Amino acid sequence: MAFLQVQVAGPVIAPSGLPPHAAKIEFRLRSYVAADDTLAVPQLVTANVIGGAINATLIGSPEGVVYDVDYVALLAGHQRRIPMRHIVIDGSGPFSLADLVEQTVRIPSRVKSETSIKRGDTLSLGMIWVGDFDQRLDHTGVDIAASLLGPDGVLRALTVTKLTPATDGEVEITMTAAETAALPLGPHQIDIKFSTISRVSRTMTGTITVLQEITP
Numbered sequence: 001m002a003f004l005q006v007q008v009a010g011p012v013i014a015p016s017g018l019p020p021h022a023a024k025i026e027f028r029l030r031s032y033v034a035a036d037d038t039l040a041v042p043q044l045v046t047a048n049v050i051g052g053a054i055n056a057t058l059i060g061s062p063e064g065v066v067y068d069v070d071y072v073a074l075l076a077g078h079q080r081r082i083p084m085r086h087i088v089i090d091g092s093g094p095f096s097l098a099d100l101v102e103q104t105v106r107i108p109s110r111v112k113s114e115t116s117i118k119r120g121d122t123l124s125l126g127m128i129w130v131g132d133f134d135q136r137l138d139h140t141g142v143d144i145a146a147s148l149l150g151p152d153g154v155l156r157a158l159t160v161t162k163l164t165p166a167t168d169g170e171v172e173i174t175m176t177a178a179e180t181a182a183l184p185l186g187p188h189q190i191d192i193k194f195s196t197i198s199r200v201s202r203t204m205t206g207t208i209t210v211l212q213e214i215t216p
Contacts, residue, residue: 007094019052023073060089119213129169143195151186
């Protein structure tokens with residue numbers, strides 16, 4: 001499927017509530033992306049804050065295109081670059097920038113974002129849905145799906161269980177021993193997708209490296 005041309009727009013304000021001075025939002029593809037034999041390179045897309053808002057045209061795809069996002073502004077007489085977080089464009093839009101950066105999934109501090117398992121191990125991860133200020137978000141009415149993107153480029157589904165109370169935003173993500181036994185060796189990216197009536201958001205949360213099982 002060909003790339004989608006997607007509009008990302010919306011207001012941007014300073015903590016004072018006023019439009020920031022000489023500010024811009026920069027979007028950069030995290031890696032090379034291909035669709036219908038067309039290659040997209042990690043070129044910078046800049047959206048100046050004009051009248052307190054930005055408007056940018058990015059590319060997207062149903063599989064998701066990942067951008068790293070920076071806020072660049074004149075602060076205390078010096079231009080400062082402040083990393084925001086990555087966003088994923090996986091629909092035709094248009095999208096609000098605030099919506100794209102607001103929702104993410106975090107692995108609790110007690111769980112490393114990079115871990116390893118052996119083929120034939122049971123995989124179980126606890127995760128928390130949090131907002132832009134690390135507040136827990138209620139997952140009532142939210143459909144949550146998860147998958148592993150393997151080194152072979154294949155997405156494999158994970159089982160997601162929403163834990164109670166819903167206001168804690170906690171979910172458990174699992175894969176059975178029989179399923180991990182069939183995984184290719186190497187690093188796998190965890191991909192989480194949240195679906196509501198109004199929009200779908202996706203985030204990548206960590207890496208699991210699959211090691212060769214030990215045969216007795």
